[in-house]
Amino acid sequence: xxxxxxxxxxxxxxxxxxxxxxxxxxxxxxxxxxxxxxxxxxxxxxxxxxxxxxxxxxxxxxxxxxxxxxxxxxxxxxxxxxxxxxxxxxxxxxxxxxxxxxxxxxxxxxxxxxxxxxxxxxxxxxxxxxxxxxxxxxxxxxxxxxxxxxxxxxxxxxxxxxxxxxxxxxxxxxxxxxxxxxxxxxxxxxxxxxxxxxxxxxxxxxxxxxxxxxxxxxxxxxx
Amino acid sequence: xxxxxxxxxxxxxxxxxxxxxxxxxxxxxxxxxxxxxxxxxxxxxxxxxxxxxxxxxxxxxxxxxxxxxxxxxxxxxxxxxxxxxxxxxxxxxxxxxxxxxxxxxxxxxxxxxxxxxxxxxxxxxxxxxxxxxxxxxxxxxxxxxxxxxxxxxxxxxxxxxxxxxxxxxxxxxxxxx
Numbered sequence: 302x303x304x305x306x307x308x309x310x311x312x313x314x315x316x317x318x319x320x321x322x323x324x325x326x327x328x329x330x331x332x333x334x335x336x337x338x339x340x341x342x343x344x345x346x347x348x349x350x351x352x353x354x355x356x357x358x359x360x361x362x363x364x365x366x367x368x369x370x371x372x373x374x375x376x377x378x379x380x381x382x383x384x385x386x387x388x389x390x391x392x393x394x395x396x397x398x399x400x401x402x403x404x405x406x407x408x409x410x411x412x413x414x415x416x417x418x419x420x421x422x423x424x425x426x427x428x429x430x431x432x433x434x435x436x437x438x439x440x441x442x443x444x445x446x447x448x449x450x451x452x453x454x455x456x457x458x459x460x461x462x463x464x465x466x467x468x469x470x471x472x473x474x475x476x477x478x479x480x481x482x483x484x485x486x487x488x489x490x491x492x493x494x495x496x497x498x499x500x501x502x503x504x505x506x507x508x509x510x511x512x513x514x515x516x517x518x519x520x521x522x523x524x
Numbered sequence: 525x526x527x528x529x530x531x532x533x534x535x536x537x538x539x540x541x542x543x544x545x546x547x548x549x550x551x552x553x554x555x556x557x558x559x560x561x562x563x564x565x566x567x568x569x570x571x572x573x574x575x576x577x578x579x580x581x582x583x584x585x586x587x588x589x590x591x592x593x594x595x596x597x598x599x600x601x602x603x604x605x606x607x608x609x610x611x612x613x614x615x616x617x618x619x620x621x622x623x624x625x626x627x628x629x630x631x632x633x634x635x636x637x638x639x640x641x642x643x644x645x646x647x648x649x650x651x652x653x654x655x656x657x658x659x660x661x662x663x664x665x666x667x668x669x670x671x672x673x674x675x676x677x678x679x680x681x682x683x684x685x686x687x688x689x690x691x692x693x694x695x696x697x698x699x700x701x
Contacts, residue, residue, distance in 0.1 A: 371612060372612075455641075455642070458641045459640040459641050459642070461641070462639075462640045462641045463640070473576065476575065476576050477572075477573060477575070477576055479575075480575040480610075481575045481578075481609060481610070482580065483607070483609060485607075485609035485610070485612065486609045486610050486611065486612040487575060487609060487610045
């Protein structure tokens with residue numbers, strides 16, 4: 302039945318070349334763990350993306366219960382964690398995934414570094430990768446505040462002091478981030494907006510550029 | 525010389541304007557697009573930076589302790605300030621360490637560590653007769669002078685004394701060290 306549906310759509314829209322172009326490409330022997338087990342280091346980029354997808358999905362579901370409001374944020378997180386079925390699992394995925402994505406990204410960066418894959422003509426992809434790294438750190442920083450417990454509050458206060466220590470413009474950065482002079486109601490809504498809309502938008506754009514470049518330029522050769 | 529060229533030389537050379545029709549159109553269209561784009565973007569930017577431009581709350585002076593009770597040993601006092609945080613108004617508890625200096629002046633220090641903003645305390649086991657921060661071990665003298673880790677001395681509350689009571693105002697940079 303699915304084949305029939307696929308053919309019906311394909312006859313009209315000719316979608317086969319589109320997904321072929323995306324999905325059908327050779328994996329060189331030196332990056333295939335089935336040939337050389339040590340090639341598993343080439344999986345870290347894909348694993349980072351896999352966890353990123355999990356982060357996006359689990360985050361989407363978390364917003365079904367979460368409210369970015371200083372009175373109710375903690376209670377909504379407490380409720381979704383302890384009262385909602387599989388709440389601990391879904392929030393756990395988001396919580397642990399946030400750390401794991403940094404770990405995977407770091408391992409991916411090490412692999413790129415030690416195989417020299419950042420060298421010409423792939424310098425731009427390294428730079429985009431670094432931008433992705435900073436966006437991920439931003440996502441971690443903004444997401445940390447959202448449960449609005451003591452740990453979140455004081456971690457953000459410390460983060461604000463670090464932002465404020467930038468020469469000349471530190472005070473403005475701090476106030477713009479906090480949405481005022483204190484870490485409060487407007488900081489929480491602001492961090493929520495940045496965490497859920499702004500940074501994911503930037504992240505997806507950068508990821509698209511990252512993947513476009515690796516397809517265009519191909520995986521770097523063996524050592 | 526073909527017919528066309530002959531025809532052209534017969535006329536006076538036309539003095540063309542600097543701008544071609546194509547240029548004119550692309551400038552107008554580009555300008556209109558930029559104008560409309562700014563119309564969409566500027567309100568959003570102004571919206572985002574609004575907290576920076578809001579008028580700041582002026583700090584009131586709050587009555588905290590009788591002057592006669594202030595000793596040369598810093599003591600912690602709690603007091604409430606009225607705080608407006610956007611749509612949320614509250615009366616959060618503030619802390620201050622009040623003491624009389626060697627010069628006889630009453631002064632009040634903020635217990636917010638100048639290193640990274642943790643809360644310090646006076647004269648614990650780790651640092652007798654000093655302010656100590658539990659996070660990274662910053663230490664301050666009684667006057668708030670930064671002795672370890674912290675880059676700046678502790679902030680000081682503005683102090684006003686009226687009818688035997690100490691009133692605390694907004695925070696300012698330390699004036700004692």
